[in-house]
Amino acid sequence: MIPSIFAYFAPTSVAEAIGLLTQYGDEAKVLAGGHSLLPAMKLRLAAPGVLIDINKIAELRGVVINGQINIGALTTWHTIEHHVGLKGVCGVLPEAVAQIGDIQVRNRGTLGGALAHADPSADATAVVLALDAQIRTHGPNGERTIAASDFFTDMLSTALEPSELITAVICHKLGAGEGAAYVKFPHPASRYAIVGAAAYVKLSDGKISTCRVAVTGAGPVPTRQGDTEQAMLGSDGSAEAVAKAAKVSGATMDILGDIHASEDYRRAMVKVYTKRALTTAIARARG
Ligand SMILES: Cc1cc2nc3c(=O)[nH]c(=O)nc-3n(C[C@H](O)[C@H](O)[C@H](O)COP(=O)(O)OP(=O)(O)OC[C@H]3O[C@@H](n4cnc5c(N)ncnc54)[C@H](O)[C@@H]3O)c2cc1C
Known part of the structure; x- marks a missing residue:
């Protein structure tokens, strides 16, 4: 649990930080909150030769x-x-x-x-x-x-x-007729998302004119749910429309299973959390 040796710099401007990053190239890593980088260094999963701590860059x-x-x-x-x-x-x-x-x-x-x-x-x-x-x-x-x-x-x-x-x-700032929500099923210890869903909707004349849904936790990368978004467009945002659109959430994305949740479970939760996020986002858009 002890990181390997590294040189430490604490630049006070973006220009200085970029200069150091350019100078040290692949050897260097930026340090912000350190909550992901430092554990990785302590486990020797990362061993940067140079740490560039950006915490003194007020801008x-x-x-x-x-x-x-x-x-x-x-x-x-x-x-x-x-x-x-x-x-x-x-x-x-x-x-x-x-x-x-x-x-x-x-x-x-x-x-x-x-x-x-x-x-x-x-x-x-x-x-x-x-x-x-x-x-x-x-x-x-x-x-x-x-x-x-x-x-x-x-x-x-x-x-x-x-x-x-x-x-x-x-x-952008959300105005009248726009709503967004984020809901997740958290890991009980770390609180990282086992599955999380974010939704944004815009209503025009009572119909959904823009919809974006993104899912995290379920696969290797956070993923927009294009099929769900398409299914919502032009709908009245009713519970039936949301339920139908949520059913196709996750259908085309890679979903991973691990010791915390199986692939099938995550796939099911993607639909559940998509439905919840959309329902709340629509309610907020209606004001
Ligand atoms: C116990 C625990 C529980 C957590 N639970 C959650 C959770 O529930 N949900 C969640 O989303 N997150 C969770 N996190 C992650 C945490 O919230 C931070 O988001 C995460 O650690 C990365 O932010 P950081 O500032 O600590 O980055 P660091 O650890 O400092 O850096 C992470 C990586 O990003 C690079 N980097 C940092 N800043 C920049 C920058 N400005 N430009 C370019 N590269 C940069 C670094 O070089 C490094 O590679 C948890 C972390 C811990 C330790």
Whole structure:
């Protein structure tokens, strides 16, 4: 349980951090909350020669709400959970992060760290997919914005380049006729999602005009449920329409079984949690 030897840097600006990441390349790892990286290092599953601790980079921290919502990569779950402004414009974010781990985990864990780590059972991954969020990054070649739908590429893998830093996550503010929800079946010890579902809907003239559903915990990557989304479009959002759409949730995604839940059980729970998330999102959209 002792990590191998590493050099430690604590840059105070994004530019300095990118410089270090470029200089040390594959040898270097970014340290944010450390709640995934440090256990991996202690178990010697990861042995970076250089740690670049980004915690002193103030510009990466905090939530700014103007025309849209900008959440700095270093913003902790605790800050998101208790942010007064967020509840009114994107309540699904505080709702989801309040379900993460325990208070120590929420005090340290960060949004950027969770997205970069891309744990298959993480909660925020499904939420950013359902919200169609944009992930802002900064690397040696400058800044870019990656759609959440293009970000998660495989188990624990993302579209981030090796020397790139996530700097922020951008979401739109939900207004009248829009609703979103996140529900999960948590692992009883860690609280990671055995299955979690996030849903976003928009109602126009009483019909569902936009629907996004994303599932986490069930497979190797958080996955949008295209068949369910299609089934909801144009419907009145009735209980019957939701039940029908939820039935096809998970049908075409890879679902994993492990010691915590079998593949069949997870497949069944994907439908149950999709139905719950959609039902709540629609109720919220109706106001
Ligand atoms: C006991 C326990 C229970 C947990 N329960 C849950 C749960 O219920 N639900 C849930 O979703 N999560 C859970 N987590 C995960 C936790 O909430 C954090 O989200 C997670 O550990 C990653 O965030 P971090 O800030 O700690 O990242 P770190 O551990 O510091 O980093 C993780 C990875 O991301 C990279 N990284 C970090 N920040 C950036 C950045 N800005 N740009 C590029 N790369 C970056 C690091 O190099 C590393 O590879 C749990 C963790 C623990 C220890």
